[in-house]
Amino acid sequence: MHKIEMMYKNDMPAARALPLVDQAFLRLRQDVLSGTYGAGAKLKLDELQTAYGFSSSPLREALSRLAQEGLIRADERRGFRVADISAEDLADISRMRLMLDIPALRESIANGDDAWEALVVGAFHRLEKVEGRLSDGPVVLDDNWTQVHTAFHAALIAACPSERMRSWSASLFDQAERYRRYSARFRKTARRKSAEHRKIMEATLRRDAKTACALLEEHILSTQRNVTAVLGTPAGRAGRS
Template sequence: MYEKEQPTRTPPLVDQAFAQLRRDVLGGTYGAGAKLKLDELQTAYGFSSSPLREALSRLAQEGLIRADERRGFRVAAISAADLADITRMRVMLDVQALRESIAHGDDAWEAAVVGAFHRLEKVEARLGDGPVVLDEGWTDLHTAYHMALISACPSERLRTWSASLFDQAERYRRYSARFRKTSRRKSNEHRKLMDATLRRDADTASALLEEHILSTERNVLAVLDQVEHRQQTG
C-alpha cells in the first residue's frame, strides 16, 4: 500500500521575501548602491512591510546590502577594495573549512561532492558563449558544489561564514559576467579540486581552492577596470 504523499509546505513569508530579494540582489536587478525603498518593494513583491524588513535585515547580516544612516537599506557597493577583502577572508576561511572537511568526511560526503560536481558540469556544458552566462540555475549549482566540499567541516560557524562570503563573491561574479564577451567555464578547475579532495590530498586541494578563489578575483578586477575605463572615456 502506497503512503499518502505529504502536501508541500509553503515557506514562511519572511523566507519567501528573503529568497526573492536575495535572488534579485545577486542577479543585479538592483544595482550597487541602489536604495531599497520599502514601499517600492511592497509593490514589487506583494509582501507587507514586516517580512520585507526582516528579509532586508538578514541580507544586511550577509553583507549583500548595507543599513543606511537614515535607517534605510542600500545594495552594497561594488569596489576593488571590497572584493579584495572578501577574497582575503575566503582564502583564510574556505581553505581551512576544506581541510577540516577532508579530515572528517565520510563516504556519504564523498558521494555528495561527486553528485554536486556532476550536476554543475552538466549545466555548464549547456551554457552558451555570450556575456550573460551565470544564470540562476548555474549559481545554485555552483554554490551547491562549493558548499558540498566543506559540508563535512565540523564547525557550523566556519561553514556559515564561508557560505556568507561565497554569496558576497557571487554578486561580483554575476556582475562581471554581464560585461564579458565570452564565458569562462571552470569545469576543469572544479574537477581537479574534486579529485584532490576525494584523494584526501589536503595540501593539493587547499592550493587548488586558493588559486580558484584568487583567479575569480583577477577575472572580476579585469572587468571592473574595463568598466571604469569606459566610464572615464565616455
C-alpha cells in the same frame, strides 16, 4: 546555500508555506544577487511592497537580515541601499574566503566519509552536466549553473565539523557571487570552470589536502583577478555609476 533557499528554488509550493519573513528574504536576496537591484540602489519600502506584495513588517525584517549578510547597507537616513561594488571590497571578501574555506576544506578532507565523497562526486557531475548544456555566453549568468556551482563548493566543505565555518563560508560565497554576476555582463570571453573544479574534486577525493587547498586558493584568487580586471575597464566603471 541555505536550506530555505534550496526549498525556494526547488519546491515552490513548499516555499510559499514558509513564513512571510523568509519568503520576503529569499526573494529580495535572489534579486540582489542577480543584479535586479544594482550596486548602490535605494531599496524603498513602498516600492518593495508594490513589487513583492508583502507588508512592511516582513520586508523590514528581510532587509535587516540582508544587511547582516553584507549584501545591503543601512544608510544614515535609516533606509537601505544595495552594497556598493569595489575592488577593495572584493579583495576583502576574497581574503576572508581564504581564511575560512581553506581550513574548512582541510578539515572536510580529514573528516569526510564515503557518503561525503559521494556528495562531492554527485555535485560535480551535476555542475559539469549543466555547464556542458550551456551556450558560449557567461555561465555565471545562468541560474541553474549558479545553483549547482554553489552546491559543489558547499559539498567540498560539507564534512567540516564547524557549522559556523560552513555558514560564514556560504555567506561570503554569496557576496562573491554578486561580483561574479556583475563582471560577467562586461566580460568579452566566456570562462569555463569545469577543468578547475575537476582538479579540485580529484585532489579532494585522493585526500591530498595540500594540493586540494592550493587549487581552491588559486580558484578563489583567479576569480578575484578576473573580476578586478573587469571593474577596472571603462565599461565596468560605468556599470557602477
